[in-house]
Amino acid sequence: MGEGFASVLRMANQIPLVEYLELGDQPHLKAHECTSCGARYFDRRNACAGCSGTEFTQVVVPDEGVVKAFSIVTFAAPGVPVPFVSAIVDCGGTSVRGNVINCEPSPEVVHLGMRVRLATYVLGTDDNGVEAIGFGYEPAN
Amino acid sequence: MSDDIWILGITMTKFGKHPDKDTVDLAAEAAMGALRDGGVTMKEMGILAAGCLMQSNAGIGQQLQKQIGQTGIPVYNVANACATGATALRTAIMAVKSGEVDMGLAVGVEKLAGAGLLGGGGTPKSDKKEWSPSGRYGAVTNTDGRIGAASMPAVFAQVGMEYGHKYGGTSFELFAKIAEKNHAHSTLNPLAAYTKRMTLEEIMNDVMIAYPNTRSMCSANCDGAAAAVVVSDAKLKTLSLEQQRRAIKVKASVLTSDPYEEGCQVLPNVNTLTKNAARIAYEKAGVGPEDLDLVELHDCFATAELVHYDNLGLCEEGGAADFFLSGATWRDGRTPVNVSGGLESKGHPIAATGIANIWEVCHHLRGEAGDRQIEGAKVGLAHVIGLGSACGVHILEKSGL
Numbered sequence: 127m128g129e130g131f132a133s134v135l136r137m138a139n140q141i142p143l144v145e146y147l148e149l150g151d152q153p154h155l156k157a158h159e160c161t162s163c164g165a166r167y168f169d170r171r172n173a174c175a176g177c178s179g180t181e182f183t184q185v186v187v188p189d190e191g192v193v194k195a196f197s198i199v200t201f202a203a204p205g206v207p208v209p210f211v212s213a214i215v216d217c218g219g220t221s222v223r224g225n226v227i228n229c230e231p232s233p234e235v236v237h238l239g240m241r242v243r244l245a246t247y248v249l250g251t252d253d254n255g256v257e258a259i260g261f262g263y264e265p266a267n
Numbered sequence: 268m269s270d271d272i273w274i275l276g277i278t279m280t281k282f283g284k285h286p287d288k289d290t291v292d293l294a295a296e297a298a299m300g301a302l303r304d305g306g307v308t309m310k311e312m313g314i315l316a317a318g319c320l321m322q323s324n325a326g327i328g329q330q331l332q333k334q335i336g337q338t339g340i341p342v343y344n345v346a347n348a349c350a351t352g353a354t355a356l357r358t359a360i361m362a363v364k365s366g367e368v369d370m371g372l373a374v375g376v377e378k379l380a381g382a383g384l385l386g387g388g389g390t391p392k393s394d395k396k397e398w399s400p401s402g403r404y405g406a407v408t409n410t411d412g413r414i415g416a417a418s419m420p421a422v423f424a425q426v427g428m429e430y431g432h433k434y435g436g437t438s439f440e441l442f443a444k445i446a447e448k449n450h451a452h453s454t455l456n457p458l459a460a461y462t463k464r465m466t467l468e469e470i471m472n473d474v475m476i477a478y479p480n481t482r483s484m485c486s487a488n489c490d491g492a493a494a495a496v497v498v499s500d501a502k503l504k505t506l507s508l509e510q511q512r513r514a515i516k517v518k519a520s521v522l523t524s525d526p527y528e529e530g531c532q533v534l535p536n537v538n539t540l541t542k543n544a545a546r547i548a549y550e551k552a553g554v555g556p557e558d559l560d561l562v563e564l565h566d567c568f569a570t571a572e573l574v575h576y577d578n579l580g581l582c583e584e585g586g587a588a589d590f591f592l593s594g595a596t597w598r599d600g601r602t603p604v605n606v607s608g609g610l611e612s613k614g615h616p617i618a619a620t621g622i623a624n625i626w627e628v629c630h631h632l633r634g635e636a637g638d639r640q641i642e643g644a645k646v647g648l649a650h651v652i653g654l655g656s657a658c659g660v661h662i663l664e665k666s667g668l
């Protein structure tokens with residue numbers, strides 16, 4: 127399934143950084159939602175950590191949310207470009223991890239309770255001319 | 268006779284740089300120290316539980332036996348992130364409690380001096396010439412730094428910020444003041460890796476690692492080991508009065524992992540498993556937070572210490588900032604926290620930490636803590652958390668003799 131999905135996107139010359147980022151006219155994040163308890167996950171699942179159920183449906187995660195935690199990272203592992211703003215965004219009750227982008231990475235600009243919305247960007251192009259598309263959250267106002 | 272478990276002997280090495288000693292040297296120093304402290308020998312130990320997280324497949328327990336006594340007893344090598352030491356101790360406690368043995372030895376050791384940043388990174392895939400999804404998220408390249416941070420300072424920064432978002436009252440300065448307290452406490456601890464008092468200004472102007480945690484608000488990577496001998500109540504009663512007088516009762520020994528909650532696989536939830544461990548420990552011990560004369564909690568970062576005031580029930584829910592600002596957690600406060608200097612200055616040789624914090628509490632309960640003695644200490648609590656997650660809480664009480 128993942129392979130087919132990826133090849134369709136390669137034909138379109140774009141591939142998402144992660145499979146839970148759906149590209150297209152209106153890029154959005156999608157999650158696996160447990161049909162028994164409603165728990166949401168972004169990774170490939172064997173079962174549900176909340177209730178051990180094994181049935182999931184795919185749901186769309188709201189694009190807008192509120193920053194409920196962040197850190198401005200100025201020191202990271204080799205190869206990780208700094209500075210960047212790591213954040214946890216509450217998107218209508220679903221917690222999402224992502225960078226706060228398209229604004230200055232400073233505590234004067236980024237704050238708790240900040241309203242943000244999903245934004246995508248090209249993070250690089252491979253030898254086949256395929257662009258990898260990343261996502262982050264930018265200030266909503 | 269009861270099914271109480273006691274700590275008979277316990278010790279920690281100096282934390283810091285030990286370039287001339289390997290992990291086995293440090294583990295041996297701690298283990299032999301704990302045996303000597305308890306007035307017993309390897310021959311009397313019925314079980315050995317040992318941990319060294321960074322060499323967790325190296326069989327540190329058997330390596331240690333080959334230096335200090337191959338008596339043929341069962342060895343359990345354990346690994347449980349930053350709760351490895353507490354897990355080793357709890358393994359020994361469970362073996363004694365089961366009645367299978369009457370004495371056990373637990374050891375935690377780590378060599379981390381100069382290890383730098385822990386967590387994050389991963390194999391860079393950026394040199395690949397063709398994007399190819401892999402792993403559970405179908406990622407085409409390393410996501411650390413692109414989809415948030417994986418490093419420990421940033422994860423725990425967010426843990427503290429999330430508390431601030433939920434309850435308010437937090438700021439960069441507030442978190443820095445927690446580090447100021449712990450660095451001040453460390454000046455009285457000769458076994459701490461760093462014993463320099465730092466001003467609030469020095470802490471806030473130190474190198475920023477992951478806002479709001481500067482370098483001096485992060486736990487210090489260093490070398491060290493700690494070990495403890497545990498004994499059954501029945502066996503203790505056959506030992507000398509002096510051994511019985513110095514023995515410390517384990518009122519509760521609890522280990523938890525994190526139950527599923529919304530968002531816990533996005534940002535690790537270090538709160539609920541700590542609350543659960545504390546609740547179970549208070550119930551088992553028959554004491555409450557108000558009975559604690561001192562607490563050693565897992566301040567792997569200044570931002571983490573704040574949330575654990577709340578998680579351990581030291582303050583009312585949501586009141587951690589006010590609780591700290593009242594001065595309650597300074598060594599002359601109502602509930603002294605991390606009078607050892609905490610992980611931020613004492614240091615954090617991972618697998619040693621979960622036994623070293625128990626040593627600190629025992630040291631005070633025995634009235635042997637010298638310049639930093641909390642006068643009249645009778646009951647104390649030690650807490651560790653390993654990301655992933657595992658939480659250990661032990662409640663300890665002075666002997667009534």
Ligand SMILES: [Zn+2]
Nearest residue numbers: 160163174177
């Ligand atoms: Zn479920």
